[in-house]
Amino acid sequence: MDTMDNFILTEKTDNVLTITLNRPEKMNAWNASMRDMLIEAFETAEADDEVRAIILTGAGDRAFGAGQDLSESKTFDADRTESWMGEWKKLYACLRDSSKPIVAALNGVAAGSAFQVALLCDLRVAHSGVRMGQPEILSGIPTVTGNWVMRDMIGIARTIDLTFTGRMLDAKEAYEWGLISRLVDQDKVMSASMELARDLAAKPPVAMRLNRQRIKEVTQEGYEDAMQAGVRIQLEAYATGEPQRMMEEFFAKRAKA
Numbered sequence: 001m002d003t004m005d006n007f008i009l010t011e012k013t014d015n016v017l018t019i020t021l022n023r024p025e026k027m028n029a030w031n032a033s034m035r036d037m038l039i040e041a042f043e044t045a046e047a048d049d050e051v052r053a054i055i056l057t058g059a060g061d062r063a064f065g066a067g068q069d070l071s072e073s074k075t076f077d078a079d080r081t082e083s084w085m086g087e088w089k090k091l092y093a094c095l096r097d098s099s100k101p102i103v104a105a106l107n108g109v110a111a112g113s114a115f116q117v118a119l120l121c122d123l124r125v126a127h128s129g130v131r132m133g134q135p136e137i138l139s140g141i142p143t144v145t146g147n148w149v150m151r152d153m154i155g156i157a158r159t160i161d162l163t164f165t166g167r168m169l170d171a172k173e174a175y176e177w178g179l180i181s182r183l184v185d186q187d188k189v190m191s192a193s194m195e196l197a198r199d200l201a202a203k204p205p206v207a208m209r210l211n212r213q214r215i216k217e218v219t220q221e222g223y224e225d226a227m228q229a230g231v232r233i234q235l236e237a238y239a240t241g242e243p244q245r246m247m248e249e250f251f252a253k254r255a256k257a
Contacts (some may be wrong), residue, residue, distance in 0.1 A: 003019075015052040015196045017045050024060030025123070027109065029069040035091050042094035052201035054098070056121055056195050057105035058114075061186075064130075067078065067112025070139060070247045074195070080238075085230045088113065091172050094225065095120040096216050099209040103199040105193035106130045106180070111168065113144075116203040119149045122200075122212075124179065125193045126171050127186035132179060133168035140246030148226035152219060153178065 009020040010149040019041045030038070045051045058064040094116065095102060104110075104118045106126035118124055133145045143163045146207050150159040154177050174180045184192045188225070202210070237243055 007034040008041050010041055012051065013194070014198070015050055015201045016055060016194060017048070017051045017053075018057065018140040018194075018224070019045070020058070020059050021065050021114075022059045024058070024062070027063035027066035028058040028060070028114070028235060029066040031069045031071045032087060034069075035087055039091055040183050045100065046094075046098055051100055052205060053197040054100055054102045054204060055105050055190075055197050056102060057190065057193070058107050059073040061107055063114075064106045065109040066109060067114045067115025067136075068141075070250060075109075082231050082235065085227065085234060088230070091117075091119060092145070092223070096219075099205075099212060101197070101208060101212065103193050103197045103200070103202075105189050106132075107189055109168070112136050116149050117147050119153060119179065123181040123188050123195060125184060125189055126174070126180045127183045127184060127189050128171045129186060130171045130174070130180070131168040132171075132174045134162045135164070135166040135168065137164065138166040138246075139250060140237070141245040144230040145226045146232050148222045152222065174178060216232065229248050 007022055009022045011018045011020075019038070021030070021034070021038070022032060023029060042054075044052055080253040101123075102121040104121035106118060106124055108130060110118045110130065110132045112135060115134055118132070134143055134150065135141050136146065136183070147159055147163055150162060158177065161167075169179070171180060171183060175183045182192055182196065
């Protein structure tokens with residue numbers, strides 16, 4: 001297994017590459033360095049002809065990913081949000097542009113931007129203890145890209161529900177909504193993901209690439225709109241100071257707990 005400053009681990013098994021988010025002590029929440037390393041891992045996978053499928057998972061048994069590391073984003077000002085959205089666009093483009101199918105092996109919580117990344121994968125394998133959702137409003141952060149990726153998958157009514165309440169879905173409800181593709185026992189998540197990835201890797205590669213390309217094409221307009229709107233909306237939100245204030249309150253409450 002290769003390490004990239006330990007924030008991202010990669011391991012190739014035959015023609016399947018497993019990429020692991022590796023900040024388990026932070027529930028695999030990402031900062032700028034971790035996002036950059038994840039982008040590099042996807043770019044390396046795309047250039048490797050031996051890789052025919054990818055598994056994305058998280059280290060530990062608590063979280064696939066907790067989303068944005070709030071200890072980083074609480075320091076942002078309005079000007080920083082524009083480059084922040086650019087970083088997310090680059091990461092999301094890696095998943096959308098990949099010619100290889102991507103399986104998310106959900107080993108725990110998938111929240112916020114990690115929830116969105118899971119939905120940008122092609123298929124999601126999870127166990128009954130997994131929880132998924134878009135709790136950004138609880139930190140004073142408006143949801144923009146999350147609305148886009150959720151709406152195409154679950155419709156506007158359910159998107160409003162998750163966006164406005166910030167509630168987390170349990171695995172049963174997420175499976176019923178179609179957000180989880182395969183529900184298996186906890187100790188079978190990785191083996192089931194590998195079996196699925198190997199099945200996808202065995203499919204004709206040109207047809208697979210063109211299928212992914214077409215999915216990208218039919219969702220491109222919404223993606224571009226979300227990314228452009230994200231800059232405008234996050235600039236307005238951070239200019240008010242509300243996200244920074246809500247995140248400081250979160251850390252203050254956690255320190256007292």
